Amino acid sequence: MGFALVAGIGIERATKVFARTTAIKGISLDIKDGEFMVLLGPSGCGKTTLLRCVAGLEHLDDGRITIGDRDVTDLAPRHRGIAMVFQSYAVFPHMTVEDNIGFGLRMHRRPKAEITRRVAEGAELLGLTSLLARYPAQLSGGQRQRVAVARALVMDAPVLLMDEPLSNLDALLRLQARADLKRLHKEVKRTTIYVTHDQVEAMSMGDRIAVMREGSIEQVGAPMEIYDRPASQFVGGFIGSPPMNFLRGSVRAGSFEGDGFAFPISRVPPKVDGRGLLLGVRAEHLRIGDQGVPARISVVEPLGDHALVTALVGKTPIKVQAPIDVRAKPDDDVRLAFDESKARWMDAETGAAL
Amino acid sequence: MNARVLDRTLVYGGAILLAVWVLIPLYLVAISAFTPQARLFDYPKPLVPTTFSTETMQFFLEARGVIPSVINSILVALFTIAFGLALGTPAGYALARFRFRGRQAFQVIVLATKMFPIAILSIPLAVTFLQLGLYDNLIAVALVHTAMALPFIILVTGGVFVAVSHELEEAAQTLGCSRWGAFLRVALPLALPGLAAAAIFTFVISWNEVFAATILTLRTRTLPAQVLAGLGTSPLGFKFAGGLFMAMPAVAFIFLIRRYLMNLWGSR
Numbered sequence: 001m002g003f004a005l006v007a008g009i010g011i012e013r014a015t016k017v018f019a020r021t022t023a024i025k026g027i028s029l030d031i032k033d034g035e036f037m038v039l040l041g042p043s044g045c046g047k048t049t050l051l052r053c054v055a056g057l058e059h060l061d062d063g064r065i066t067i068g069d070r071d072v073t074d075l076a077p078r079h080r081g082i083a084m085v086f087q088s089y090a091v092f093p094h095m096t097v098e099d100n101i102g103f104g105l106r107m108h109r110r111p112k113a114e115i116t117r118r119v120a121e122g123a124e125l126l127g128l129t130s131l132l133a134r135y136p137a138q139l140s141g142g143q144r145q146r147v148a149v150a151r152a153l154v155m156d157a158p159v160l161l162m163d164e165p166l167s168n169l170d171a172l173l174r175l176q177a178r179a180d181l182k183r184l185h186k187e188v189k190r191t192t193i194y195v196t197h198d199q200v201e202a203m204s205m206g207d208r209i210a211v212m213r214e215g216s217i218e219q220v221g222a223p224m225e226i227y228d229r230p231a232s233q234f235v236g237g238f239i240g241s242p243p244m245n246f247l248r249g250s251v252r253a254g255s256f257e258g259d260g261f262a263f264p265i266s267r268v269p270p271k272v273d274g275r276g277l278l279l280g281v282r283a284e285h286l287r288i289g290d291q292g293v294p295a296r297i298s299v300v301e302p303l304g305d306h307a308l309v310t311a312l313v314g315k316t317p318i319k320v321q322a323p324i325d326v327r328a329k330p331d332d333d334v335r336l337a338f339d340e341s342k343a344r345w346m347d348a349e350t351g352a353a354l
Numbered sequence: 355m356n357a358r359v360l361d362r363t364l365v366y367g368g369a370i371l372l373a374v375w376v377l378i379p380l381y382l383v384a385i386s387a388f389t390p391q392a393r394l395f396d397y398p399k400p401l402v403p404t405t406f407s408t409e410t411m412q413f414f415l416e417a418r419g420v421i422p423s424v425i426n427s428i429l430v431a432l433f434t435i436a437f438g439l440a441l442g443t444p445a446g447y448a449l450a451r452f453r454f455r456g457r458q459a460f461q462v463i464v465l466a467t468k469m470f471p472i473a474i475l476s477i478p479l480a481v482t483f484l485q486l487g488l489y490d491n492l493i494a495v496a497l498v499h500t501a502m503a504l505p506f507i508i509l510v511t512g513g514v515f516v517a518v519s520h521e522l523e524e525a526a527q528t529l530g531c532s533r534w535g536a537f538l539r540v541a542l543p544l545a546l547p548g549l550a551a552a553a554i555f556t557f558v559i560s561w562n563e564v565f566a567a568t569i570l571t572l573r574t575r576t577l578p579a580q581v582l583a584g585l586g587t588s589p590l591g592f593k594f595a596g597g598l599f600m601a602m603p604a605v606a607f608i609f610l611i612r613r614y615l616m617n618l619w620g621s622r
Contacts, residue, residue: 019453055524055528056527056528057524057527057528076527076532076533077524077527077528078527078528078529078530078531078532082528083528083529084524084525084528086521086524086525087521088519088521090519090521090522090524090525092522092525092526092540093522093544094543094544103526103529103530104529104530107526107529107530107531107535108530148525151529152528155529155530161528
């Protein structure tokens with residue numbers, strides 16, 4: 001369709017203001033050719049708005065967007081070389097599956113033979129071949145979702161945009177569709193922006209994740225990098241299930257002290273004496289034993305392959321991922337050991353990692 | 355008896371009362387229209403018709419001027435539908451899609467135009483139409499009917515377009531349509547049943563309207579104007595038959611478009 005077959009996406013100082021609020025605040029982000037970039041954040045963080053700005057469905061109030069080497073900031077959606085999968089799927093109810101998948105090709109006036117061939121290929125790829133003559137009302141949610149993906153893929157646009165495409169599927173189907181989408185991306189290698197509020201989806205699918213909050217990007221990085229080294233309290237709390245644990249306190253003379261607890265530490269970030277700090281530790285980096293920080297067990301939840309234990313350190317509830325045969329009971333006094341090299345220190349005021 | 359039951363009793367009681375209020379006259383007109391002229395004054399009047407005859411109906415339809423006025427009525431209604439949809443559909447679409455300044459005010463003003471009785475508007479209207487040379491003319495009547503129907507058309511089509519997901523049009527745009535193309539290929543086909551309902555409703559408004567039609571026409575009468583003109587001198591059977599004939603399309607169409615009216619009032 002006249003677009004470059006591979007194209008990175010450049011977003012520079014993108015700003016979008018709605019009537020009362022600034023939806024995105026000067027975001028810059030570079031997405032490489034063929035990369036699967038996930039925009040992750042809670043609802044209202046601006047991730048969908050950013051995606052819609054790349055699609056051309058919203059116009060930037062400031063900043064620039066490039067796709068490949070073209071500045072697309074002022075182009076209509078149909079001139080940008082994008083294809084999009086919507087959260088509601090937006091499958092046209094008055095057209096058959098075949099006409100839905102071929103709609104974009106017809107709009108771009110491709111020859112009939114090519115449309116037939118590419119619709120067949122797209123349907124094959126998504127397992128829709130036997131459903132081509134049906135209308136959307138006769139399809140399940142999962143099938144409609146696949147029609148939406150097929151319709152976007154057959155466009156051969158260099159950029160694929162997806163807005164929470166799995167959020168309307170039930171849990172089991174979502175697992176399947178997640179794996180399917182990941183496989184598809186490997187096969188078609190389009191540059192993809194994928195919006196989700198589900199951190200598991202983000203972790204499992206993304207080459208990189210951009211964690212967004214209140215119209216800004218909080219951190220960009222590979223999934224494990226973000227998981228292991230969250231740039232802020234927000235990121236640590238948003239990524240991972242259970243979220244990262246945080247203890248609030250301050251360091252005095254080699255000891256970390258807070259509300260109802262004090263324990264010695266060896267690795268302290270420089271120049272933090274007396275400042276309010278957060279110590280972030282993930283549940284799987286904590287061990288229940290007879291060494292470490294004193295704590296009292298409050299809840300034990302067996303989850304099959306492990307047990308999730310909630311223990312109070314002072315007054316702060318801390319989640320611990322324990323072996324399923326852990327012998328802790330509520331009200332037991334225990335000690336929690338953790339690997340200080342895997343803990344994160346954050347500024348209690350700003351939440352930023354130190 | 356709890357409050358909910360009481361509530362429902364009141365609602366249903368009220369609804370039944372209203373229905374009876376409307377249906378009884380309609381029923382009486384209907385059985386009279388199919389009673390032979392000679393039996394029309396029977397007393398006591400049988401509530402279940404014992405004789406059925408199309409004689410009265412036939413008399414009405416064959417009366418002088420009735421058929422031409424029916425044709426005039428249909429023409430005026432068709433013009434009204436054309437003008438009304440051409441003007442009202444874009445307005446309804448705008449109300450459904452765009453969050454523009456003054457949107458609420460616009461909606462209220464559209465409804466407020468219904469507050470002026472046509473009787474008050476008729477003299478200035480007649481003067482204006484005389485000055486424009488649009489007198490005793492089907493287009494003139496259609497223009498007045500368009501003005502009367504527009505608020506309904508705008509609100510009904512607005513409700514129809516609200517029901518067509520905006521994401522469908524956006525999807526069409528990402529797939530190669532312009533804004534206008536997305537409307538034509540996606541929103542419009544999906545809105546067609548609702549627009550048809552609006553058209554039918556417009557037809558009924560125009561078909562039933564008598565005041566403006568009487569003032570603005572002399573020789574090219576619409577049916578209600580024609581019936582009204584002869585009301586003082588026509589026999590009773592003629593009135594019953596004419597009443598029924600004029601009421602039938604409205605009753606039939608309201609049944610057809612009930613669903614869309616419910617949509618409209620439910621969504622606002």
